Amino acid sequence: MPSPQMPPIAGSAVDPPALRPAIQDATIERVAPQNVRARLEALKADGYAMLLDLGAVDYPQRVPRFDVVYHLLKLMPGAATVSQVDTPQRYRLLCGVAFEHPRVPSVVDLWRNADWAEREVFDLFGITFEGHPDLRRIQMPTHWEGHPLRKDYPLRGPARERSPRPQFANKSNLVAGTPPSGRTAEALAQQVRLRQAEDGRSEERVPE
Amino acid sequence: MEVGPGQFFLAKLDDVARWAQSSSVWPLTMGLACCAIEMMSVTAPEYDIARLGSEVFRASPRQADLMIVSGRVAQKMGPIVKRLYDQMADPKWVISMGACASSGGIFDNYAIIQGVDTIIPVDVYVPGCPPTPDGLLHAVNLIQKQIREGGRGGILARA
Amino acid sequence: MSVLGTVSSLPLEPQGAQILSQDGNAMVLSMGPQHPSTHGVLQIMLEIEGESVTKAEPEIGYLHTGIEKSAENLFWTQAQTVIERMDYLAPESNSLCYALAVERLLGITDRIPPRAQQIRVIIAELTRIASHCVWLGTHGIDLGALSIFFYCFDLRENILDVQEAAGGARMHPNYVRIGGLQADLPDGHVERLDALVKKFPGRMRELRALLQKNPIWQDRTIDVGTVTSEQAVQWGLTGPALRASGIAYDVRKAFPYSGYENYEFGVPTRTEGDAYARFVVRLDEMEEAMRIVEQARAALEPGPVMIDDVKVAPPPKETIALSMEALIHHFKVVSEGIRVPPGDVYQAIESPRGELGYYVVSDGNNKPYRVRTRPPSMYNLQALKGIAPGNLIADLVVMIGSLDPVFGEVDR
Numbered sequence: 177m178p179s180p181q182m183p184p185i186a187g188s189a190v191d192p193p194a195l196r197p198a199i200q201d202a203t204i205e206r207v208a209p210q211n212v213r214a215r216l217e218a219l220k221a222d223g224y225a226m227l228l229d230l231g232a233v234d235y236p237q238r239v240p241r242f243d244v245v246y247h248l249l250k251l252m253p254g255a256a257t258v259s260q261v262d263t264p265q266r267y268r269l270l271c272g273v274a275f276e277h278p279r280v281p282s283v284v285d286l287w288r289n290a291d292w293a294e295r296e297v298f299d300l301f302g303i304t305f306e307g308h309p310d311l312r313r314i315q316m317p318t319h320w321e322g323h324p325l326r327k328d329y330p331l332r333g334p335a336r337e338r339s340p341r342p343q344f345a346n347k348s349n350l351v352a353g354t355p356p357s358g359r360t361a362e363a364l365a366q367q368v369r370l371r372q373a374e375d376g377r378s379e380e381r382v383p384e
Numbered sequence: 385m386e387v388g389p390g391q392f393f394l395a396k397l398d399d400v401a402r403w404a405q406s407s408s409v410w411p412l413t414m415g416l417a418c419c420a421i422e423m424m425s426v427t428a429p430e431y432d433i434a435r436l437g438s439e440v441f442r443a444s445p446r447q448a449d450l451m452i453v454s455g456r457v458a459q460k461m462g463p464i465v466k467r468l469y470d471q472m473a474d475p476k477w478v479i480s481m482g483a484c485a486s487s488g489g490i491f492d493n494y495a496i497i498q499g500v501d502t503i504i505p506v507d508v509y510v511p512g513c514p515p516t517p518d519g520l521l522h523a524v525n526l527i528q529k530q531i532r533e534g535g536r537g538g539i540l541a542r543a
Numbered sequence: 544m545s546v547l548g549t550v551s552s553l554p555l556e557p558q559g560a561q562i563l564s565q566d567g568n569a570m571v572l573s574m575g576p577q578h579p580s581t582h583g584v585l586q587i588m589l590e591i592e593g594e595s596v597t598k599a600e601p602e603i604g605y606l607h608t609g610i611e612k613s614a615e616n617l618f619w620t621q622a623q624t625v626i627e628r629m630d631y632l633a634p635e636s637n638s639l640c641y642a643l644a645v646e647r648l649l650g651i652t653d654r655i656p657p658r659a660q661q662i663r664v665i666i667a668e669l670t671r672i673a674s675h676c677v678w679l680g681t682h683g684i685d686l687g688a689l690s691i692f693f694y695c696f697d698l699r700e701n702i703l704d705v706q707e708a709a710g711g712a713r714m715h716p717n718y719v720r721i722g723g724l725q726a727d728l729p730d731g732h733v734e735r736l737d738a739l740v741k742k743f744p745g746r747m748r749e750l751r752a753l754l755q756k757n758p759i760w761q762d763r764t765i766d767v768g769t770v771t772s773e774q775a776v777q778w779g780l781t782g783p784a785l786r787a788s789g790i791a792y793d794v795r796k797a798f799p800y801s802g803y804e805n806y807e808f809g810v811p812t813r814t815e816g817d818a819y820a821r822f823v824v825r826l827d828e829m830e831e832a833m834r835i836v837e838q839a840r841a842a843l844e845p846g847p848v849m850i851d852d853v854k855v856a857p858p859p860k861e862t863i864a865l866s867m868e869a870l871i872h873h874f875k876v877v878s879e880g881i882r883v884p885p886g887d888v889y890q891a892i893e894s895p896r897g898e899l900g901y902y903v904v905s906d907g908n909n910k911p912y913r914v915r916t917r918p919p920s921m922y923n924l925q926a927l928k929g930i931a932p933g934n935l936i937a938d939l940v941v942m943i944g945s946l947d948p949v950f951g952e953v954d955r
Contacts, residue, residue, distance in 0.1 A: 189906040192912060201647070229902070287777060313604075314603060320459070331613070416606060417951050491608050491625070495612075
């Protein structure tokens, strides 16, 4: 069963990308958020025509906390045979984003497929992409609170106990989903109180 | 049933209604994830659910009487499943196919509703991840048995 | 915060739609998420004028499963079970890519036994054919060609029989493991495989005969959903969609893995970029895949199928009763999991949908730190926003089918 209580058995590395073994899977570069846009424009001009993927990783023990990772591919467009494509090359650009200012410039105008990828990173990590035309949640429902893939977000969601099974009228047209009540509301309030006590600061908000 | 003079069959109307209902259970296409692929295999020639009476899978809930929830129900999809269930006309039955629909399955996390029976009433649960098409056929058989022998079938059926 | 969300949060209302209507026929229509032709749970907010689409905004997330979060809380081998359920039409592809990624982090890529690599290739290619069978069957149904569904699924049943005999389950067998395979092929399996290989060309002829020259099919798919090669690269398309637009990028050729460099196979490419081209490319791919299966089958050599390293894989069951060390190692691997040295790696394979990549980060522990998926279906589906406007709703159905999205992967 998945459980955040399964203990780690070895010392956890704080910054894994810095300790990586010598695996030749891509050219790797780390860049600061203020330079990432310029660097990506330069790479695109250099022939890295395809943005393969845009993802993020959360390293809460490290400063800066988030890593936004861009995977690029150098292809020559219009090539009709494999030999003309001539051994495509991969590039990996890592950008460390601080927790206090989780903002990165958007690259939707450079590669159109960054659209949904940036929305997903915003949804699941809370990193804002400046210049994105339509930055809203994509995987979670619109009114969801919290960013699930952050390491401090509980696996089962903050308000969930063993799912309440409501008494059910058979011809029901009840609105689906009930607001938390009773034990669920209490559990939620308890979690919020605990987290506030741990952090020692007032109610944590996602920096906008 | 008995054959009376003049060669009439006599039977209770309720029995006939239940026989008719159980012989033509039309499922709603509620195919969500991997179990949906096994549900498609059930309509394929090897397992052939049509011979049990489920000749067509209807996309419109108004025209279906069995909802086979096949796959994991995500947070966004929960209200939709509920709305579709409400739109189905009585009498209606629900098969919760697979571990994810029955109880959340292997996804014990924030994103999956831990069992579709938290939002709609379920008649038959099918275990498996995904269940083999045989399992789903057995479930449809059980639904047919439920219709014929008791529960919500017949001419006075209510959901 | 409620567990389910309330009716008012249903994303069925148009978000920021702007309707410009000349003759009052404009409408905003929500196509899905319950729809017979959207290949899964997809909602498309359509702005239409009569029957033609002016804007199509796909809304995804209806199958968001939190797989990446679940994987962070499971052991490395357990995480594979959830990861396998992403692309549920080709589950062994997910396993293979994940196993390759972790093996790279462990540094054991050269020590995977050759028999394991050959069987992995056989499984991967059979999975490709099975996945294309589902694609073709459902694509046909969407366009009204109902018979091909039955032919395709019959072929798929034959392939699943072979997969089930090897892996133990029809779907999600968890057969490919970190370090090799879960177990060797059973007795008589090679004969079963040979029978399938023999039956396949006849089946392929039937599938082609049904649709490829069919004038109705051609009318509905030629020049529909055309993607130029520049657009394909802009949208990040990979796989058959990219190759149908003229760019012959195939991960098996560009960055070979698992012994693919030893097999001879072609990369079918076309230049038109429309739905028909994607259709023909996938059919050709099925035949190339069977060629690879034949070559891998011929290359099968006897030997172990799992690496002989107790830090990676538990020792074989037979040795547990005989050796104390084997028992201890088995216990440790099963109860504590394996440890993967810290680092990050990006591993990609050619899944039936395109380039499936995993960016795996390990912090040195017994659980993955992060498994970021590069989902080919999500990027393929995103192109719908660009190619849908100006077409009929019926053409939209053709386009979705020809892009072949799988929502377990799009939403994860």
